[in-house]
Amino acid sequence: MSKKTVMAAGVVAALAASVALAKGPGILFPEWSKPTMGTFQAPAKEAGEKAEADQPWSTTTMASSIMGKPLKGKPVSMVGEIIDVSCYLQVGKRGDKHRECGQKCARNGQPVGLLTEDGSVFLLIDEEHDPRRDGLTTFRQFAVDNMANVVKINGTQSEVDKQKAIYVQGFIKK
16 A cells, blocks of 8 residues: 555544534534533523513614514523633634633623534624613623533523524622
8 A cells, every 4th residue: 555545534534523623413423522510401600581482682672673573482491601702703712622612702792602512603682772782781700600601591582694692680780
């Protein structure tokens, strides 16, 4: 067997191993790093006020919407790991090994998300429209403090063209 054939076979084997590592049961690189605290069966914390089915959006969201009609939203309670969306979608990083980097990214405005057990990613956003816009909410600090932890999030889910988000109420500064 030639050296080129052996090298090509090695490259193919390395690529196959990389793909197998990257894609587990929905979560990228599932064995690379575990969450810092909590599990999908026993979350470390719970956050967000439970939204009502008949009024899933806050009054400030209703007031800021076009003609008082925000997009469809549904109340949810979802368990997942708080992630730095940019690093997860770019290089697959999450969990305790990525906690410090994820905290830095979140502090500096990178998007924060919830990674569920099936590998779904939801953007996490303060729900109250005007307070969020004016910097009067504390959800980002909660996300920084709980980066890489598995938590239960209560909020309003919205989806547009397969882009999923959970809007979290109850983090207005007092």
